[in-house]
Amino acid sequence: MNRVSLWTIVLSGAALMLPAAALAEDGDAAKEAMIARAMSAGPAQIADDAKIVHHDGSVLREGSNGWTCMPSMGPGMDFPMCNDATWMAFMQAFAEKKDPNPTGVGVSYMFAGDVPVNNDDPFDTTQDPGETWVAEGPHIMVIVPDAATTLKDMTNNPNAGGPYVMFKNTPYAHIMIPTGPRPEPGDK
Template sequence: MSKISNLTAVVIMSLVGTTTSAAAETAEDKIARAMSAAPSDISDDARIMDVDGTILREGSNGWVCLPGIGLIPGDQHPMCNDAVWMKWMTAAGSGSAFSTDVVGVSYMLMGDAMVNNDDPMATDPNGGGVWVQEGPHTMMLFPNMDMLADLPRDPFAGGPYVMWGETPLAHVMLPVEAKTAP
């Protein structure tokens, strides 16, 4: 019986060790995931920043790529942002107002987490609203929300749509793949 107990303990410890080492992600892993968010002519020279703000690699082209979205705890969907989107991320994270005088662009070619298309603060998919998990896409910010008046707010209408349209965090989603409503 003690041999079985010892064997069981060894197997459990091995599994725990494997799980622990798999969970410990290297900076190189995070950099590779962050770079997958945008075309290489953007990500190759982008600054790579971890979700906690740690710079993993300096860049030279003004773009910032992240291995996940810090606004969604535990999210590992990478994104690459221009300076306007980094300002937007700061505003969204702090709950402060956002505005821009120029168009902003963000790439999320590895997709996105499930979010409420109407309410950026919603966390429960069972709490109502239209929830969508977008595949590969780009996002755009505009200085004048009137420019978005004719775009649908329905993420399942096909083509570009407005996310969070009735909030200061409104932006246009440009899907790359088709999706179907749940």
């Protein structure tokens, strides 16, 4: 039996034995854990008043400062992030494979790092020989209007030792600013 189906059976059986009040408490504890995870993505002065949104779009906590933090980006992408409104619009365009065309600077914090991605092709899902893939550690991401012109002279080499452009020469080009070490291969 694979691990997923075993855990499904174990958790389903355990849930049947818990009283309704305990299930509500567990739900509250899980929600609070997701909120804490989302808040860990950015600086406290932003995360403390940010809206917290699950990757499915459900609001876990309302916010008051125009920022949105998420505990993960989706199944298998357990990396929290905090985004300003410009970055949220950028993410929506990315999800729909549309050009984002930001009119101002956008900022995103990912203090827990990110999943490995092809630094040149935003939609590549398979690492092939010769491609530049990077699993960034803690970092800040910045988008700018007219990235093709603004970022044309900035390196896209993630190993250059400082900020670099991810997805250069695509509509999704943005600045990556590492703030800590990268994970070792095999680390999450």
